[in-house]
Amino acid sequence: MSYSFNLPTQIVFGVNEIDKLAEHASVYGDRILFICPKDIIALARPIIDNLTQSRSKLTVIEHEPAEPSCQYIDQLSAELKQQASFDLIVGFGGGSAMDLAKALSIALSHDEPIWLYANLSNRPPLALTNQPLPVITIPTTSGTGSEVTPYAVLANNETKQKGTIQEPAIFPKLAIVDASLLTNMPQALTASTAIDAFAHALEATINISKPAPMAELFGVQAMKIIADNLAAVLANPKDKDLRQHMAHASTLAGMAISHRGTTTTHAIAEPLGALTKMPHAIAVAVTTMPVMRHSEKHASAVLARLDSEVFASAQASAASFNKNLESLINLAGFNKPLSAMLADEQLLGLADELVDNVMRFKFRPLKQHPIEWGEEGVRSIVNDLIHG
Ligand SMILES: [Fe+2]
Structure with missing residues (x-):
């Protein structure tokens, strides 16, 4: 290495x-x-x-x-x-x-x-x-x-x-x-930004583009801190110790993406934000599960390891990792399809435009994901993202 x-x-x-x-x-x-x-x-x-x-x-x-x-x-x-x-x-x-x-x-x-x-x-x-x-x-x-x-x-x-x-x-x-x-951050912002930080850590960790042991070291630690503290900080927003844990995790996740960048979730979430004006952290929060559901069988070894390291899960499997991640995103309040969040006129033509934007301008991060999807794979994730 x-x-x-x-x-x-x-x-x-x-x-x-x-x-x-x-x-x-x-x-x-x-x-x-x-x-x-x-x-x-x-x-x-x-x-x-x-x-x-x-x-x-x-x-x-x-x-x-x-x-x-x-x-x-x-x-x-x-x-x-x-x-x-x-x-x-x-x-x-x-x-x-x-x-x-x-x-x-x-x-x-x-x-x-x-x-x-x-x-x-x-x-x-x-x-x-x-x-x-x-x-x-x-x-x-x-x-x-x-x-x-x-x-x-x-x-x-x-x-x-x-x-x-x-x-x-x-x-x-x-x-x-x-x-x-940080203690005055509204609840919804605390929740969405925590999932954005978790996504940075996760994507930097599973990114296959180059050896990056520091990205994995910082990324795993960031995910673990967020998983361990999100419920507590949402319940106790004024607690400076809990805010410090979340700030430390976010900075570690930033260091992880500085070393090795993001992958498919951000490749879809960024154009989604551009097309709908949805804040970045919310776009990432809603895109994470559709991407990870599609990734489960293609990244089984790394997700099994992360299930154990991040969630201290005895099952140590990709399916269990996704279940634990889904619980975290549920806790944050963002595990719902876009069809439940956007007006009908915003949804009109969104799938085609989003797939087109990813394939034309954001295809490079797709190559860094454990599996590289072509247009049909991206369309399948986008359909899941919109309709659930
Ligand atoms: Fe982000």
Whole structure:
């Protein structure tokens, strides 16, 4: 076996670590661009005040909570380039805010449209020509893992696609993972983001593309922590110890997908989110079981091992793994078909469009799954996803 492992992001993990942000930021300079979704600006206010008092020159962008579109990023970066230069970007929020910070680190140092840097399966990305701005990430959810990944997911509102920038140069310099920021997460967000993190860990672990022992080490541990703590954190959302467990799992899962990426579930869930505007974590939560049901007999050895390692199951079988996973997704409240979640007009033509999008733009992750499905296999999973 041969492998390489690199995680250039420093992780500062704990409770109230956020109080040291100004100190960490001062290493990079005074001119800070602070990215925060509108709906959690109150949570950010003390941090913004603290940075301002430390004589940082602060520009705050309050963005819509949805995943950033390439059109928005191009417009925002053009405006920002007119106004100021920056030494550092801070991404405060869930995956959308952190991905926006990473995408802006490229957009503010380059002139081409940001969509050209997205790595689509049918089109190689444009190479970077400059060093992106440094980024500090501060997650306020426990799911995306974006605080430690070199990825930024972009929506394209014109083509109704999602594309991912995959660029080692946008690994955040520092991730501050602070459980004191997590105790106000709503129940449904706690649940969906936990399943997204579990899916990252699972897909990185079963991914067959290359030897990646660290992905498996982090992935198994992340899945185990989520399986052991999800019920408790849903019942006790203010418990900082439980929030720390979930944050640790999410960061471990992010490290796993940084080492070896996602597979079929994310290949379907991303275009599903682009076509329906469904939040990423929910799209992943509803797609996971249809993919894993179809995978059961093709990944029996690895799923049997994970049944034992993740769920401490004596049966140690793929069928038992899927049963345990289904219970976890039931607990999160997402084990239902899309036909029970979307309006009739949203479902109209969705199966064809989704299969078409996966096969045209997201076929590369399909090759990393224990079994590679062609169009008919993907259609069968999508039918299960829509109709149950
Ligand atoms: Fe995800």
